[in-house]
Amino acid sequence: QGRIISRLGDPSAPKAVSLIAIHEHGIPDSFPDAVVTEADEKKAVGLDGREDFREMPLITIDPWDARDHDDACYAHEDTDPRNKGGHIIWVAIADVAAYVPAGSALDHEAKKRGNSSYFPDRVVPMLPDRLSGDLCSLKEGVPRACIAVRMQINAKGEKISHSFHRALMRSPASLNYEEVQAAIDGRPNLRTNPFLKPVLQPLYAAYAALLEARRVRQPLELNLPERQITLDEVGKVQSVNFKDRLDAHRLIEEFMVLANVAASETLNEKASSLLFRVHEEPSPEKLDHLRDTAQAAGLNLAKGQVLKTAHLNRLLSQAEGTDCAELINMTTLRSMTQAYYSPQNFGHFGLALRSYAHFTSPIRRYSDLVVHRSLVSAHGWGDDGLSPRDIEELDKTAAHISETERRSMVAERDTTDRYLAAFLSEQVGGELEGRVAGIAKFGIFVKLDNSGADGLVPMRSIGSEYFHYDRETNTLIGSDTGVIISLGQRATVRLAEVIPTTGGIALELLALDGAALPKGRKNFAGRNPRRKPTKAKRQAAKLKRKVKRSRS
Template structure:
């Protein structure tokens, strides 16, 4: 019988033969037989107790190494476009190893979140520890659920917090992750259900008390997958940063640039200054400076900070917190243009003619010092002749020239006729505990328009300069509405007694004419919302398709690199175009512009949804103490399961379920976007005035349930529609069942949401409820 191996020999064998690590494999390798196997088993147990080995499913392995065949999850592409993966199980003490995927021709395409079985090969001297080859694709990332955990006798269940969710999830015993009854949890799907058809889930994270005020934004962060914890590498990079000096920069500290922001602004990334243009070729003209924090100096391409900024794509703003694109060391310090502190910047000097037309512009990489940090209210008061202590000393030298330049720019804007929607912005005021104190609409001041106009001009100059210099960049694109959406808008205008001409090349001035006709009437909000629905969603692209809404041929985001990755790309492009240093746009970044544009367009939409959901939940919390009260509003959406009503006071949207409209059958005409009573022919359409009673407000979902009291001036009594309510044609009426060619009936209350692009109301249908036949984009 061979002698027993030493512990070192056993560890070496396991390291060199990761596929043969069962006890019998080790015994066979060293010729251990008979009773000596007991001693070998003891040695293996000692190695396990000492932490040198990890025993899983009868196999011994080094806990700091991965087995040769491992289940992994695909991550996002790295800066070179290569896919990486991470092991789903890692028991080592250090960070989980990085796996580089080695694709082979003919293999299925893999994407972030996919689960795969990989054969691994350990490597050294690289920035990854393993190379992985695909054995087979197991599936995509499991569905995640955010909800309230309810403990039961055997396991528990999760009640989703999504307003559109219509089923619960079963949590088998042992899968609760320590969650307590009533806690907010994040869970993932763990297989199909075995009891009453409920799907199974396992709790992966406990998030605490869902009723706590500060849980509102936390819910949105988890629900939408917004990264809110910076990797250690990114934080370390940021902490090592030092303020930029004057070397290689133009000294702009003599310019009395000022920042103008909301009172609750968390950062200051743009500053402005203006003075009369004394050049003889521009009589009555103006010079406007816009200086933007030089984020590119600190966030280099391919760095840990850059990778995390691209992953986030943008900052996300909630009433109680901000999830920044960059760590606080940069966003709130080195890249924030604090008053009286030298700060690195990229600045554009713009020359405007007396009529506001852009005469020319030049870009500068400099060092500036803000003369003052002002609020919109302070600037507006100074413009109106009532300057406070902060703005008073700046009125003559800074604020009056700024206002004069703005008036000229506003004249040019009026001539250009960008789309002028009137959509008030809500402002939610919270207490220190996170409770809603008030909900109001933000007042839009001339000072807001001043900054907005100068930022737009700076963005135009950035795009046009890079196009002239033939430097690749990311454009901000807003395409014109498609034909179907324009038809829907025309029908809304026609039903409102207004007109949007057909048979002409649509320009923003045509839409502004429609908006002006509706202004000051009860139809103003309806027409503004219908116009907004007709618009395409703006996005980023390396190709220039123009910006329809702003009526501009070339537009690029330049003014907010602290909170938008697209602006950082434009800054790097300007640095490259002007030869200002080695921190400009790289060739690799240029090759990836298309994928970058798609990624940050998606993160922008993600943030918009998270911010909207958070607002809904705060509004529901605010209104939860007013259940039973009556409110005025308008029909803002129509679906086969009911009406959505926008309340005048807060702008909150609530649902009037179809059952609350009475006992008759209602046909949903998807083409006209109306509900029509099958017995009475009464028609409910978008924009109609309503009076409702708040029946239920659920802060954890943001849902509001309403009861109709009055629609279009007619009372709704006892759950029945009034006889005097607007009628549709008799032909479409039936007895509790939808007509053969109807747009679908709606008797029972159903959960869900109105579809996107829902068509505004038109006139009552001539032949009852019609089936939608044309395709919507």
């Protein structure tokens, strides 16, 4: 027995793809009337009780299609003679706390959602559009409430001091990453040209200094391309591409990391309650798997020492430019623990920071709103800071929003898988190139070059012989031919089947590293033979001895 609670339409229709994931994972996608009413009644915050930053050229730099603008920045040379070659960096963040009082209907709904969720065809926002796309958004030419941090750095990019300010700003320009990068590369347009010398060049000068500090700190330097799915007007996949990673992206990231560190440090110094962003080091088991993968690729990750990101960066550097670069980057990522929120500080392993908090995206993350309220309370800026109940429930809030973040990540991944399957559905029967990205008892996973999609080659369909899975070396070994299938090998596959509603992609393996699979005597169709073939045994033993020697 059951009842229909919602109709999503044809499950194979393009516009149903993200809706399936939204409902499957229980992401709230409509706001209660009381929340919408409360948001609609809000008026723009004025200058009362705030510093006036309206003449400061704080610009926003975002994706070209961004609807909400959390952050703006400005930098200039430090005129202090004691800080020769230093810079002053300003980062201004939307003052969401001014519009979302603790305990209000808006607050309860934002906390319930925990974060915004992003899909190729839609955004499920944490806050109603009246706030996220209007009053809180740092729009061009419009006065907007903000919490800003002024940071003084030296010529080596090290932060010397910082201070927080509650202000009213007015951004002179909302620019996108591509046009900012083009301007710095000597191709300014009508929008960026007036800001090139007074704003953009000083921003990049400060960024160059921060890069020096980054090289010393050695945060984890993963190099994984970000996929971009482009849809047409009816929601069908038009293209799948990989985004170029520009210095403009890195600049904003470095500024935001610095501002987040400043927020964490200030609240620590003032003994204020907050939510830290915690990232613990990898487990020994996952590190062993990464080490085995590296050794199979002819690379080395040292053992028997306290793990630091510098050790992992050394491995990533060894892999750079080789056929196994993507595999090592992906395996390193998979060896990482999931970051989470906590009222207790355990540091951030990936960023190589002792203390870290999220401050820079309060429109789309509830954690940042909590940090903003804590800053308001710590500075005595008003009565819209952390409430006693907020403080009492910090542990519960941290666990909840860590879970909503994971929920959104899974829903976004499932949606991407379904879109990719739909995109590939017209290529069934065709040959594609990829690389072995995963090996298990039931088959191998191949990451396809043209889309980055992962497809499964079932064990029963591999060649014409039984393949033995060796857990220690993470390889498949042919019973008759002794052929070895290992991570990182180039693979030619035939697209056998796709199921867009589930995102499933089935492949048939045709060749490895350009050579067709050799023929065995018999196809066991996925059944284990009564005795393990002696050739597979010998090959596995040989690989194990090699691994043991390299470990010692």
